[in-house]
Amino acid sequence: MSTMLEVENVSKSFGGVRANRSISLKVEKGRIVGLIGPNGSGKTTLFSSIVGTHPIDKGTIRFQEQEISHLRVAEIARLGLIRTFQQTRIYGRMTCIENMLISTSQRGGSLVNLFQVHNPEREKQAEDLLAFVGLHAKRKLQAGSLSFGQQKLLEFAMALMNEPKMLMLDEPTAGINPTLINGVIDRLKQANKEFAVTLFVIEHNMNVIMNMAEHIYCLAHGELLAEGPPEQVRNDRRVIDAYLGAH
Amino acid sequence: MRAPYAKFAGYLAILLVGLAAPLLFSAYQSQMAELWLFIVFALTWDLVGGQMGYNSFGNVVFLGIGMYACAAVQVGLFYEVSTYNNARGGGATVFTFDLGQYLEGLAIGLPVGAVLAAIAAAILGGLVLGMRGHYFAICTLGLGIAAGQIANGWEWIGAGSGMVPPTPPAALGDLSRFYYFLAMALAIATFLVLRWLYTTRFRLAINAIRDNEDKAESMGLKTTRIKVMAWVIAAFFLGIAGGLLGNLKRFIDPIDTAFAGATFGVWMVLMAILGGKGTLWGPVIGAAVFQVVKETTWTYLLGWQRVALGLLIVVIVVFFPQGIMGYFRERFPARFGHRVEEAARPDRAEETTG
Structure with a gap:
């Protein structure tokens, strides 16, 4: 299985706040990968770094083996890497x-395409x-x-x-009626299977992410805390502490 | 299928009224010619300000460029422009233009003005369209003022004493009528081009920029290029309108006619808002209502006309913030196609989630 997205040693600070500290992770093609972590742990910052919203301080980001950390937002989108936003x-x-x-x-697509009726x-x-x-x-x-x-x-x-070849979703089920959440999960899985879209999902709802993802990364305080299959991450002592505030 | 016929009849009626008006009301020809030009002002302003959400107070830059460029070409083809402007009507040479020269000058001057205005929009757009919201509005306000000051100091085009476009030959006949029909043709052409443009994906792209530019960019749209292109299209038609307006008024003052931010520059915005921003017909209706009110108050409330205009602005903003078309769209959304349509096929979400 080839690698779709590879993030290596990415750091990003906003003034004195170190939102991401040398984060490295990989998303394999065709998989559904989750990204969890308490509020303020740097998940959305990482997403924004990947899609080029702001320049990163250090590290490399490769999408399908191509370095993309210097590209602009629209150029990255044109490569087939699309994100959705937490605030819709x-x-x-x-x-x-x-x-x-x-x-x-x-x-x-060139500008000429814009004049199609x-x-x-x-x-x-x-x-x-x-x-x-x-x-x-x-x-x-x-x-x-x-x-x-x-x-x-x-x-x-x-x-x-x-x-898109890969879709990064920022909390796809937040604010959605609980009865509809299952529908959303079905659709995400279906999109992954039918349209062969690789998914990278930020999610706070543990049931959702455990149910969906094949591999999970957990961030805390801007650092990568743990990674592995859902069961393993769920039972990881450090992850539980991070969520319960023992850090 | 009544709608297409009704539409066609409507267009035909407007065309006939437009053609007959100068013959029936020949005393008001120049005001009516101005109305057609105002329609161009409002339509082109709305392309960028309404459909794309970039409120510009600097579109007079393109109007002025078209006006000066056209006049300079009209003169420059046959005489030295600086001697012409320095003569100020009192020189030794008499500058006359015969019918052939006059028409040739106009035929070359108008497109040159349009192209120069479009080039200016491409260059300025690249510089200022990176700014958003209020910053863009203020910046364009500055551009308009700066352009006026440059023209005000440029001897070659007559500086502060302005420039007089070529005197029309007697063979041309009624000057106002001549420019009335040219202005009408330009307004119709602008309307048709924009009507077509708004059926293409281009409208969706500029609407997307208006609604959420960050999202449009994150979906892969090259927003800056699209924004510049919209401004270039607006500037092109405005450049032609400038060429016509200068010749209709027969005198170009750098600050009061050409780069008239306080009058034309603001009126463009008002007409579009009055009629309804972001609609095709709104700017047309707005321009018509505005010109009628303006001319009536000029006639019957002389001395108070600016007060009346000020009151009109207040009334528009307070009672019709969405404009005339916007008001109707809000009251009757279904008439504008915004309605729930029960699907021929069931939604899959309802199947699975109940």
């Missing part, structure tokens, strides 16, 4: 279907994916009028519309 980001005053249509992959194939794909997350009936509503949970689902569908 959608285009509020556009309809759901429009949100989907502008989310198609920009890989190799209709593309039935793309429209069908957008509708299928909206049905996939259960928003088909609302496709012509403004995205901003959806509930928070629905917006989260829409953002997930938008990410899939981009046909």
Whole structure:
């Protein structure tokens, strides 16, 4: 199995706050990998570092063997590495279907593509994916009028519309109605299997992540604390201490 | 299928009224010509300010560039521009233009103005479109003022005493009528180009930038390039409008006509907001209402016209923050296509989660 993402010795400080300290981790192609840790442990910072939102202080980040730590956000997205946000980001005053249509992959797309009018194939794909997350009936509503949970689902569908090779999800189930959470997990697993998308997921809900991930990394105080299969991480003394505040 | 016919009839009616208006109300020709140009102002402002969410107070830069460039080409093809401007109507040479020269100057001057305005937008856009929100608005305000001051000090184009576009030959006939039809053609062309543009993915891209630029970037859109392109398109049409306006007014003052941030620059924004930002018809309706109110108050409330205009601004902001079109869209969202449509196929989420 080849490596999709390889992070090596990445450090990032904001002034005096050392948000990430020489973190190294690997995500294998086709896997679902989890990232856990208490609040403020540096998970989202690591995500932002990987997708190029801010430059890193030290270390290397390779995506499919290509060094990406010097690339810009849009360039990294065009390689097929897409993230979603903890505070959902959608285009509020556009309809759901429009949100989907502008989310198609920009890989190799030039500016000329922007002047295309209709593309039935793309429209069908957008509708299928909206049905996939259960928003088909609302496709012509403004995205901003959806509930928070629905917006989260829409953002997930938008990410899939981009046909990413790897998808980094920041708390995909936070704020979602518990009955719907199982649906989300199913869909994430399905996306992983059917569309062959590698997933790297930040999650606070232990049941969700234990249920989904094949390998888990745990951060605490900006450092990598533990890693391994879910069962092993769950029972790791250091992890339990970190969550209960014994640190 | 009544809708397409109704639409076609509507367009036809506007076209006929537009063609007949100068013949029926020939006393108001220049005001009506100005109205067509205002429609171009509002439409091009809305492309960047409404559809893309980048409020610009500096679009007069492109208007002024088009105005000066067109006049300079019109003169420069046949005379030395600096001697022409230095004569100030009292020199030894008499500068005359026959019909052929006048039309040739216009035919070359208008596109040159458009292209120069577009180039200016590409260069300035690269510099200032990295800024967002209020910072961009303030920065463009500065650009407009700076451009006015540069023109005010540039001898070649007449500096502070302004520049007079070529005197039209008698053979041209009624000047206001001539420019009325050119302005109308430009407004229709601008409208049609934007109408087409708003059916493409380009509109989705600039709307996405308006709604959440960080998200658009993280989905792989090259936002800076798209923003610059939108401004370039706006500047191109505004450059032509500038060329026409200078010739219609027959005098170019650097600060009051060309780079008139306090009048045209603000009016563009007002017209778009009044009609409804981010809609195709909003700016057109806004421009029409604005010009009618402006001209009526100029006529019947002389001395108080600025007060009336100020009150209009207050009324717009307080009662119609979304503009006329925006008000209707909010009241009747279904008419604008925002509705729940029960699917022909069931949503899969409902199947699995109940």
